[in-house]
Amino acid sequence: MRFDDIDFLIIGATKSATTWLQRSLQADPMVSMPDPELHYFSREFARGDDWYLAQFPANAGALVVGEKSNSYLERPEAADRIARKVPNAKLVVQLRNPVERAYSDYCMLYRRGDVGSDIERYLDPARSQDTRLVSAGLYYRQLHVYFDRFPAERILVTFYETVTTCPERQLARVRTFLGLAGGGAGHLLRSRLKDKSAPMLSPAMRRLLRPLKPVVAPLRETTPFRRVHAALAKEIRYPPFPDSLRQRLTDHYEPDVEMLGRLLGHDLSHWLRGSGVEMSRLGREGQTETSGTAIAQNRKPSQGFN
Numbered sequence: 001m002r003f004d005d006i007d008f009l010i011i012g013a014t015k016s017a018t019t020w021l022q023r024s025l026q027a028d029p030m031v032s033m034p035d036p037e038l039h040y041f042s043r044e045f046a047r048g049d050d051w052y053l054a055q056f057p058a059n060a061g062a063l064v065v066g067e068k069s070n071s072y073l074e075r076p077e078a079a080d081r082i083a084r085k086v087p088n089a090k091l092v093v094q095l096r097n098p099v100e101r102a103y104s105d106y107c108m109l110y111r112r113g114d115v116g117s118d119i120e121r122y123l124d125p126a127r128s129q130d131t132r133l134v135s136a137g138l139y140y141r142q143l144h145v146y147f148d149r150f151p152a153e154r155i156l157v158t159f160y161e162t163v164t165t166c167p168e169r170q171l172a173r174v175r176t177f178l179g180l181a182g183g184g185a186g187h188l189l190r191s192r193l194k195d196k197s198a199p200m201l202s203p204a205m206r207r208l209l210r211p212l213k214p215v216v217a218p219l220r221e222t223t224p225f226r227r228v229h230a231a232l233a234k235e236i237r238y239p240p241f242p243d244s245l246r247q248r249l250t251d252h253y254e255p256d257v258e259m260l261g262r263l264l265g266h267d268l269s270h271w272l273r274g275s276g277v278e279m280s281r282l283g284r285e286g287q288t289e290t291s292g293t294a295i296a297q298n299r300k301p302s303q304g305f306n
Contacts, residue, residue: 001053001060008066008090008178009082011146012073014136015104016096017163020189022068024171027187030180032060038067041082042075049085064178073142074132083149091146092174096160097271098137098253103241105133111236119239125252137253140260147263157264 010018025031038044040052056065066089072078073093082089096104106122109115115122128134146155156177162170171188175181254272261268 001056001058003049003053003085004088005056005061005065006067006086006089007064008092009072009086010066010068010070010092010094011078011082012070012093012136012142013095013101013139014070014074014132015101015108016094016160018068018070018094020163020167021092021094021171021174024167024187024189025066025174025178027189028175028180030063032057032063032065033067037069037071039069039071041078041085042069042071045077045081064180066178073139074136076142076145079145079149087150089154090178091150091155092177093143093146093155093157094160094163095139095157098139098257099246099249099271101137101160102133102249103246105136107238109133110238117239119241120245123245123249125248134249134252138256140256140263143260144263 010022012018022033026033026035034055038052038055040047040055044051055067072082082091102123106115106119109122110117120127122128122133125134143157156174158170158174167188250272257268257271
């Protein structure tokens with residue numbers, strides 16, 4: 001296995017159904033993707049090239065090879081490393097309304113017990129000290145560094161809205177971009193991978209049991225473990241998302257969304273209308289991807305965004 005054998009990377013965004021996309025691609029026997037997110041070009045670069053390449057099957061070079069690590073979009077150093085190591089790879093980006101993405105990310109961390117119930121502390125742009133919950137939605141800041149390093153025709157930008165309204169079309173466009181035959185309807189993953197309404201251990205209990213995780217992990221697939229889990233699990237009640245906080249986040253993201261729209265040649269103003277519901281305008285109009293000529297024609301030189 002060599003770097004030249006890697007055909008594509010799914011680089012983000014977090015909480016934008018990228019795992020659904022990965023699983024749908026993995027269902028095709030012509031696609032080879034390692035299961036865990038490797039985060040090599042972002043968090044794990046010190047492990048070295050040999051470690052990274054060893055994560056792929058030995059015969060992967062005969063297939064369409066890729067991997068998914070959402071941290072690649074969030075970490076600017078990843079763009080340089082990817083450009084050096086796999087300059088010919090295709091990049092797939094799936095974006096979601098940044099306000100809804102932030103709340104979904106918060107809910108995931110809340111049910112894990114990693115954050116508390118004071119949602120304002122974590123999502124108020126003026127108060128949050130978290131580098132991911134809020135900053136991960138600054139897509140223009142993240143994406144323009146990739147467009148500075150890769151030809152536009154090798155970057156496909158898709159939208160979460162279309163996963164919810166027309167997943168078949170979304171998968172078909174990604175497969176076409178990757179050079180895979182057919183639309184892939186037979187490989188479409190139809191179930192939700194991460195349903196936040198599914199019964200789970202409470203955040204307090206997860207924090208209490210966290211020190212035991214290494215001991216319990218090997219037992220997760222056993223019948224006794226499943227019975228105990230089922231007895232203790234319940235539907236999580238998440239802190240509500242106040243309209244005032246939603247508006248503060250919308251205001252925070254507005255300059256970035258406007259620059260992103262110009263970069264991609266898409267009207268993303270529906271992201272800035274605080275309806276509280278993720279809108280599907282892009283899906284209804286069929287404007288569900290951006291790549292190649294469309295970006296090249298609409299792109300302007302970077303303006304030193306910080």
